[in-house]
Amino acid sequence: MGASSMIILILAALAFSIFAILISKVLTKATTNKAKTEPYECGVPTKGQTWIQLNVGYYLFALIFLVFDVELVFLYPWAVVAQKVGWLALIEILIFFFILFMGFLYAHKKGALKWM
């Protein structure tokens, strides 16, 4: 099977999920009232908006992740040929990691990796 297997798998996942949810829809009787549809926060009534701004720490980590993830993508083709290319590959990756590590140290020094 070639790339069409991805389509088959997506269809299989959709079929399975829709089938399961439809069966449970048929088997159950939906009732509704005001107390039932409230968000469950351990019995305490919800205060204020839920969709608020969150701690900036998450965004900082997401930004650093972006840098390192792109680095990882560059490493895949390198890793395949590293053994054939030999010492040159090692020197290249040392330079690459050196630059990256400087950036990492900079982020560390700026306190981006500290929580809060």
Next chain:
Amino acid sequence: MLSFSQIASDVDQWLHKVCSPTWALVFEMVIIGVSVIGLFAVLGLVLVLMERRVAAWMQIRLGPNRVGPQGLLQSLADTLKLLVKEGMTPGGSDKFLFNLAPFIAMIAAMLLMAPIAFASNFQIWNINIGVLYVSAVSSLSVIGILMAGWASNNKYSLMGAMRSGAQIVSYELSAGLSILTIVVLSGNLGLNDIVLSQKDGWWIFKGHIPAIIAFIIFMIAVTAETNRAPFDLAEAESELTAGFHTEYSGMKFALFFLAEYINVFIVCAIGATLFLGGWMPFHIGNLEGFNHVMDYIPSSIWFFGKTFFLIFLIMWFRWTFPRLRIDQLLNLEWKYLLPISMFNIILVTVVAIMKWYF
């Protein structure tokens, strides 16, 4: 000898004999879809039961043992119970995204089944960039989790989803880097090719110290990526009730649950493929006689045995380590695992170029 690849090619030939190539292809697609769904359901049932039995064993209690022989039908009974529960949508939620999220989680889990080599020459898609495909698709699951947490309109869910997002993207780096050590050693990205490169021994034995370091880092990283204890901050029961799926009930909850267990199976299958030889029997170098004896055990049994061993390891972690705090979790990744795995890549390059591996 009866093997999966034999059955597959027999079915293929028979279909081509009885109908035209187009219809044969359609029937094959249907067979693949149905068998993957079957595997999904069976794995879900088995893993839930296994989780509970292992937990019981670790805590010196019995665990489920009433429904069916040795409690084997317990998870089937639980599924039936979930089937007759009402899957409600909470009032203030974003209804479209709330109902879409379980599908995304399921699709991400199902897509990961494609490149896994279950037995010798038995694979849904023999893609030559299997490792890249796995790391690309496995990051889709975070979208489902974030969507579920955001759409629930519940503060606990939102917190759980944000934590899970930060955690999954962070640990993906060291998981990717530890996978790369094996790619450097074998020079291949396809999962079946990597298995074939372990014909004279598994990488964890052949690859010296770098492979062992990579294996340890991989196990830690995938435990975090699948949101399992001790990294289960996304659904820390004592702080966030159930995290991102607090508001989910009935079958929608079951789909999340299933996707989570399938993800555990898949990452363990990848770990077994990369480090423990996948379907390759236990071979030692040039000991022809010994290797031949090992070949008598079917390859699918080797694959599932190794995978379930790794799943058992992950379940063992759960009852051994206490849960981390979010800042400890991110510290562990960014200040320890990432520098170590970057250093490990350099180490493994030296080992590979000097041909120090066996």
